[in-house]
Amino acid sequence: xxxxxxxxxxxxxxxxxxxxxxxxxxxxxxxxxxxxxxxxxxxxxxxxxxxxxxxxxxxxxxxxxxxxxxxxxxxxxxxxxxxxxxxxxxxxxxxxxxxxxxxxxxxxxxxxxxxxxxxxxxxxxxxxxxxxxxxxxxxxxxxxxxxxxxxxxxxxxxxxxxxxxxxxxxxxxxxxxxxxxxxxxxxxxxxxxxxxxxxxxxxxxxxxxxx
Amino acid sequence: xxxxxxxxxxxxxxxxxxxxxxxxxxxxxxxxxxxxxxxxxxxxxxxxxxxxxxxxxxxxxxxxxxxxxxxxxxxxxxxxxxxxxxxxxxxxxxxxxxxxxxxxxxxxxxxxxxxxxxxxxxxxxxxxxxxxxxxxxxxxxxxxxxxxxxxxxxxxxxxxxxxxxxxxxxxxxxxxxxxxxxxxxxxxxxxxxxxxxxxxxxxxxxxxxxx
DNA sequence: CGACATATTGATATCCATCAAACCGGGTGG
DNA sequence: CCACCCGGTTTGATGGATATCAATATGTCG
Numbered sequence: 001x002x003x004x005x006x007x008x009x010x011x012x013x014x015x016x017x018x019x020x021x022x023x024x025x026x027x028x029x030x031x032x033x034x035x036x037x038x039x040x041x042x043x044x045x046x047x048x049x050x051x052x053x054x055x056x057x058x059x060x061x062x063x064x065x066x067x068x069x070x071x072x073x074x075x076x077x078x079x080x081x082x083x084x085x086x087x088x089x090x091x092x093x094x095x096x097x098x099x100x101x102x103x104x105x106x107x108x109x110x111x112x113x114x115x116x117x118x119x120x121x122x123x124x125x126x127x128x129x130x131x132x133x134x135x136x137x138x139x140x141x142x143x144x145x146x147x148x149x150x151x152x153x154x155x156x157x158x159x160x161x162x163x164x165x166x167x168x169x170x171x172x173x174x175x176x177x178x179x180x181x182x183x184x185x186x187x188x189x190x191x192x193x194x195x196x197x198x199x200x201x202x203x204x205x206x207x208x209x210x211x
Numbered sequence: 212x213x214x215x216x217x218x219x220x221x222x223x224x225x226x227x228x229x230x231x232x233x234x235x236x237x238x239x240x241x242x243x244x245x246x247x248x249x250x251x252x253x254x255x256x257x258x259x260x261x262x263x264x265x266x267x268x269x270x271x272x273x274x275x276x277x278x279x280x281x282x283x284x285x286x287x288x289x290x291x292x293x294x295x296x297x298x299x300x301x302x303x304x305x306x307x308x309x310x311x312x313x314x315x316x317x318x319x320x321x322x323x324x325x326x327x328x329x330x331x332x333x334x335x336x337x338x339x340x341x342x343x344x345x346x347x348x349x350x351x352x353x354x355x356x357x358x359x360x361x362x363x364x365x366x367x368x369x370x371x372x373x374x375x376x377x378x379x380x381x382x383x384x385x386x387x388x389x390x391x392x393x394x395x396x397x398x399x400x401x402x403x404x405x406x407x408x409x410x411x412x413x414x415x416x417x418x419x420x421x422x
Numbered sequence: 423c424g425a426c427a428t429a430t431t432g433a434t435a436t437c438c439a440t441c442a443a444a445c446c447g448g449g450t451g452g
Numbered sequence: 453c454c455a456c457c458c459g460g461t462t463t464g465a466t467g468g469a470t471a472t473c474a475a476t477a478t479g480t481c482g
Contacts, residue, residue: 044332048417052332067321072328095310102306102313109320110278116327117283121255121263123334124374128438155461163335165439170462187446189461206259339470366429376471381430398478400429 003094003101013084016077023064025074031085033064038081039152042073043160053161055115056153058143062108065091079152123163126204131162132172133203136182140194148185149192176200214305214312224295227288234275236285242296244275249292250363253284254371264372266326267364269354273319276302290363334374337415342373343383344414347393351405359396360403387411 040057057063159166185191251268268274370377396402
């Protein structure tokens with residue numbers, strides 16, 4: 001996060017264990033967070049246990065910027081995670097006079113909106129296989145390191161992000177594995193190698209010829 | 212839309228017939244639009260005909276503000292609709308020096324984001340009945356005039372907004388009608404009276420006691 | 423009045439959720 | 453070191469919510 005006069009210093013760093021809540025729904029939005037290490041999920045829970053994960057935030061991502069004074073989602077650490085905090089008030093103070101920061105805040109919110117709107121198409125209209133393929137491609141883009149996709153989140157997290165059951169995610173990944181599109185490192189189901197990115201993309205596509 | 216120095220004048224007004232495209236996906240974002248009369252849908256189409264409507268925009272709403280130079284969705288008139296246009300460039304020029312306008316742009320984008328994130332929960336996790344009940348309540352809030360809910364959009368539009376089939380929408384509304392929760396004005400299925408708002412809300416709720 | 427779009431209602435098919443069981447790796451403690 | 457457990461994952465079997473197909477109303481417009 002930068003302003004017209006250089007980067008803004010962060011207030012402090014905190015580390016959370018996997019599963020820990022970073023902030024809760026309806027808590028006041030005093031801080032904006034940046035992920036230093038690990039991964040964060042922003043989610044909402046229905047009283048009967050249904051859960052929707054709106055977004056994952058990985059190393060470098062900023063999250064927790066919301067207007068209206070209270071968080072509309074819960075944020076939790078997916079794995080051991082450290083985040084740095086920035087006072088929201090101080091951001092707003094600076095933005096008042098700093099057009100560069102102001103534009104940065106807007107473009108950050110806009111890109112969150114873009115992501116959300118893409119996800120709405122996925123949730124509203126895509127088949128379970130298309131959802132899983134799209135997910136793997138998204139994560140590949142965001143955290144591909146040396147060709148290995150090292151997913152921090154569980155099948156259940158993925159399922160709640162994609163709006164399907166966790167068994168459905170498992171079956172889709174297995175099917176991609178059997179089709180020779182992805183592979184696992186050792187027997188760790190969270191370490192995935194994408195063997196054929198192009199063919200994977202074809203699974204997130206209306207069923208014309210699917211090789 | 213207001214800035215620090217009063218309202219911003221619009222460039223011009225245009226009227227579209229029902230079904231007309233206002234702008235297309237991937238067109239350059241030269242203009243931001245405000246609905247004067249009628250209703251607009253912003254949607255995306257998959258090659259096999261599946262469609263997702265991300266948002267409806269009613270009288271007074273502003274839409275079409277997107278970063279990145281191109282529209283990521285198609286905007287179409289749901290019914291006969293007139294919109295007024297504002298040059299996006301002129302907005303950005305003013306925002307550079309006008310903190311009030313700048314904050315307005317941000318809060319507009321934020322409220323779009325809020326809507327999108329609420330909709331993600333609906334699309335990812337809610338039953339068809341919950342979706343329809345939520346839809347009626349949303350529209351009731353946004354265009355309730357004298358207790359009558361006068362929907363401008365077809366069942367198909369509603370279905371593509373809620374991520375279900377149009378017959379499913381029809382069945383849910385019928386069920387609410389039979390349950391005495393809503394009623395129709397004459398025989399027009401788009402003129403709806405909500406007889407019991409509280410009971411309707413209970414249909415958008417995990418199945419505890421549903422009266 | 424007939425032609426067409428839109429909506430409802432019914433019958434059937436299908437995808438996916440759910441229930442259930444087996445599997446697997448990792449940690450713990452005897 | 454091995455037995456055991458435990459959370460996460462896979463795989464299989466079944467049911468159910470909703471998509472899809474089809475037929476019938478109902479409304480609209482020329």
